[in-house]
Amino acid sequence: MSDIQFPSKILENAVNEFSKLPGIGRKTALRLVLHILKQEKESAYQFADAITTLADEIKYCKSCYNISDSDICSICSNPRRDHSVVCVVENVRDVMAIENTHQYQGIYHVLGGLISPMDGTGPDDLTITPLEEKLKSEEVKEIIFALSTTMEGDTTNFFLYRKFQQYPVKFSTIARGVAIGDELEYADEVTLGRSLVDRQPFEKNAL
């Protein structure tokens, strides 16, 4: 499709813009653009406006770096959340995934990435300094690492654990094991092995 002849520069420009999005090829982009053209003009304005507003008005919480409509996000400003427990995550999607479980009452800290020498992401590219400030000034009692079990996640976990050794804080990571509802025979061996080593008293799980 690279040498495709568009009947209109405006159409071509819109297709090019959509093609810049991740996972959207030129054929899909054309389909999306023709869909927008079929709608009322009002829908297109509304769509464009949502994007402009997104770029202009979205903020990042000054405390946890989560996406927010205000300077301090609704989680950090909620007095009913436990501000002594901080869950360290990679990005906003992880916050949303954990919030969706309705199992967590503490606050978050969004790193904005993981340490990855391959991608050129070092500790200075992440929000590690503000996290340390939080440890210094606030009454944080526990840090929960909820990062991916990838090389980057493990590296970041280890880096933070070493860096924050001096603070009187309890460190924990989310439990790894066989997913609920999964058949044992299909679990990968690393996860299955880990689930045996980290076995839990039966009563605790049989609530």
Added chain:
Amino acid sequence: MSDIQFPSKILENAVNEFSKLPGIGRKTALRLVLHILKQEKESAYQFADAITTLADEIKYCKSCYNISDSDICSICSNPRRDHSVVCVVENVRDVMAIENTHQYQGIYHVLGGLISPMDGTGPDDLTITPLEEKLKSEEVKEIIFALSTTMEGDTTNFFLYRKFQQYPVKFSTIARGVAIGDELEYADEVTLGRSLVDRQPFEKNAL
């Protein structure tokens, strides 16, 4: 994801707008929106601007109803195209697909859909009257039907063929047969049968 809690109304609104596009679910929409947030603001403005311009400025050629930047599209206004041959297609994508073959020198007529009683699309919803005007006023010698081989495509073909019987025009349809490069054993039997009935003199294909 329907009960997902967004940390921001602005984020939620943008995700909702993206979810309205065909084939874009809420998870994909969130991924696209977070991608836009990661870029420079300038990219987001450019994207939104492409959509607004699309809605505001795109035109449909007054002669063939193809998408165009001007009142008459670049194909209809090209004196080197053969204006006596009109290829009837369903939509703009079909025009682009045929143009991409570089095998066609005539002009087009975009119907804007196919007759489909199931979807409530009748002849009056299509650009059939302007096509008839073209037959009346211009020196059209041949109409090529290049519509889908679906029930809707066949119905539309037949409707147009009957309606335009009175005009001294040659009617043809694009050739149907086994695709070039395809193995015979994998061709469906209707196509294979049709390719035998419509067999062509050998010399013609062995150019």
